[in-house]
Amino acid sequence: MxxxxxxxxxxxxxxxxxxxxxxxxxxxxxxxxxxxxxxxxxxxxxxxxxxxxxxxxxxxxxxxxxxxxxxxxxxxxxxxxxxHKAHGAVPEPGSIVIARVTKVMARMASADIMCVGPKSVREKFTGTIRQQDVRATEIDKVDMHLSFRPGDIVRALVRCSAL
Amino acid sequence: MAGKSASAPTTYNPSPPTQKKKQKQPIFQDDDWVRADDRGFHQCRPAFMRTGAVNAASGSAYAEFGNTKVIVSIFGPRESKKAMMYSDVGRLNCSVSFTTFSTQTRGQGSDHKEFSSMLHKALEGAVILESFPKTTVDIFALVLESGGSDLPVIISCASLALADAGIMMFDLVTSVSVSCLGKNLVIDPTSEEESDQDGSFMISCMPSRNEVTQLTITGEWSTSKIHEAMELCLDACSKLGKIMRTCLKEAASATE
Structure with missing residues (x-):
């Protein structure tokens, strides 16, 4: 030792x-x-x-x-x-991720995570952006369709992921 | 009627076991029998282990202990399926299957449910599941040739593959089994010895932490025999651990 x-x-x-x-x-x-x-x-x-x-x-x-x-x-x-060989990046609460928006709905948008911090992910990970998390003020007046379009690249923070 | 039933006994007994044994011709004649592969009772088969057997996987390992040949591949960590219950820690999904040509009698190479759950139990205590929250690591073990002591080889090989995949672990898991044949304890039994055994003992442990992750005993064992078997297995486990560490270090140095 x-x-x-x-x-x-x-x-x-x-x-x-x-x-x-x-x-x-x-x-x-x-x-x-x-x-x-x-x-x-x-x-x-x-x-x-x-x-x-x-x-x-x-x-x-x-x-x-x-x-x-x-x-x-x-x-x-x-x-x-x-x-010498770490496993692929895994998003966890608190990580900053780069994601591509795949589907926009009235109250939330789905996104595929591409990067976690500086690393790209090896496997597919999905996430959701909720209406109340889009901005800090007037959170109930957010129109998801005006905020996101499929294909948008967003930088987001992974929140406590209790389903 | 009454006389007849009195002469014929109403109970029945199996024929004495001593007679049966003589007919069966065990592979060992008496105390000084030799194992088919000229090994000593406390001598393991030569172990060959290599990482990186499967290119498509995140990590993999191949193990060959005598005639027992196993490939384990690791995939992930990947997102857990939506249908699964929520959990903040990671999951292990183990699957053990045999090839159709793995045994003497050609069977169908289906999933082995019992081995799968045993493999899961042996590994879950050693993996730091908190390091990949909400995700699943898939462990696929394929037995290419079944030559006895399959499960211990699968477990050791799987932990080597996990280390190759870069999955965080408390320690490697090494596993060794012992068979009880008559008076003798035989380590790392072959299939012939396993089919003739009176009892089997398998231990999976984390060699450098001296912790046991799984212990399986079948058959009839005396306390002293269990003690002896455990000593044998733990000693073999720590030696197998050294082989596995050397293998990992060689692979890591080679890629640098």
Whole structure:
């Protein structure tokens, strides 16, 4: 098991990071021990029982500085697995998607999702745009047919998707 | 009438089991029998596993354990069908089928419902279903040749295929079975051994987390035998896990 220790000397640190870069991991392999200084990033998860960070996908193990660094001597690290092959993008509540409108009805429009964030989807995903979600004001006076036409490309936020 | 019924017993019993066994000619004669493929009792068949067997799938794997040959392909995650009940986590849709030429007696290669649900149970605990909400991952297992211990091979191969597809998992799932033949415990049994077994024991586990996802026992087992079988299986599972990890790493390094 490798536990990342924040070392004082810069050279040693570099050496260690290079070594980490080389490490290929598979799901279930131990990446380190979770602590306030080390958290799990993408492709990794923490087992709540023993606070050990495991990999959840195949890829290379990377230790990066925590992105939210306001102070210069930031010691917080994030361990993540950069997958050689991640599964196709899946839209989930909160994602920004690019969609093509397929059908416009009186109270809603259907759309096919093409991109989730920066990634295009591999499989077909559909979504609906409801009348009350089209704009912020005068939501009951929205005319869907004046707002959308089939073929329109829209940028939308996926809302809580309880049916 | 009354005399006749008194002479002929009103109850009936099956003939003693010892006589039957002698007629059946078991594959093992006594304690020092040798397995048909010259393996030791606690020796598994050579395992060959490769990822990326099916190009059209998001992930796939091929496994060959002795004569047992299996292909598993993964599709998705894709949108769940509208008719299905709502759930915020992902779903696994497992299907196990046999080719028509997989067994000695040529049968029809239909879906194996029991194996499908067993495969689902073995994998659902290991996949991080929250990582693909409201979507379904399809797992299709095809047994090309059935040479015994089919289900454990299918389960291990499916988890390798899931890892190849990039589906987030807590750990790989490895599965090994043991057959009880007379006094002996035989690991990774072939079909002949399986057809003659007194009991079978199968375990699916997550090797690096030391957690069991599925345990199946059939037949009559004593507590000590179960203990011994479990030790054997868990040890074999962790070794199989190493083989699978090497396979994944080789495939990942090759594509870079």
């Amino acid at each position: 490798v536990v990342v220790v924040v070392v004082e000397k810069k050279e040693e640190e570099k050496e260690e990071e290079v070594d980490m870069m080389k490490m290929m991991v598979t799901p279930g392999e131990v990446l380190g021990k979770a602590s306030p200084l080390l958290t799990a990033g993408r492709g990794a998860y923490v087992n709540p029982h023993n606070q050990i960070i495991y990999a959840s996908i195949t890829g290379r193990r990377h230790v990066i500085h925590s992105p939210d660094n306001n102070n210069n001597n930031n010691k917080k690290r994030v361990v993540q697995v950069v997958g």
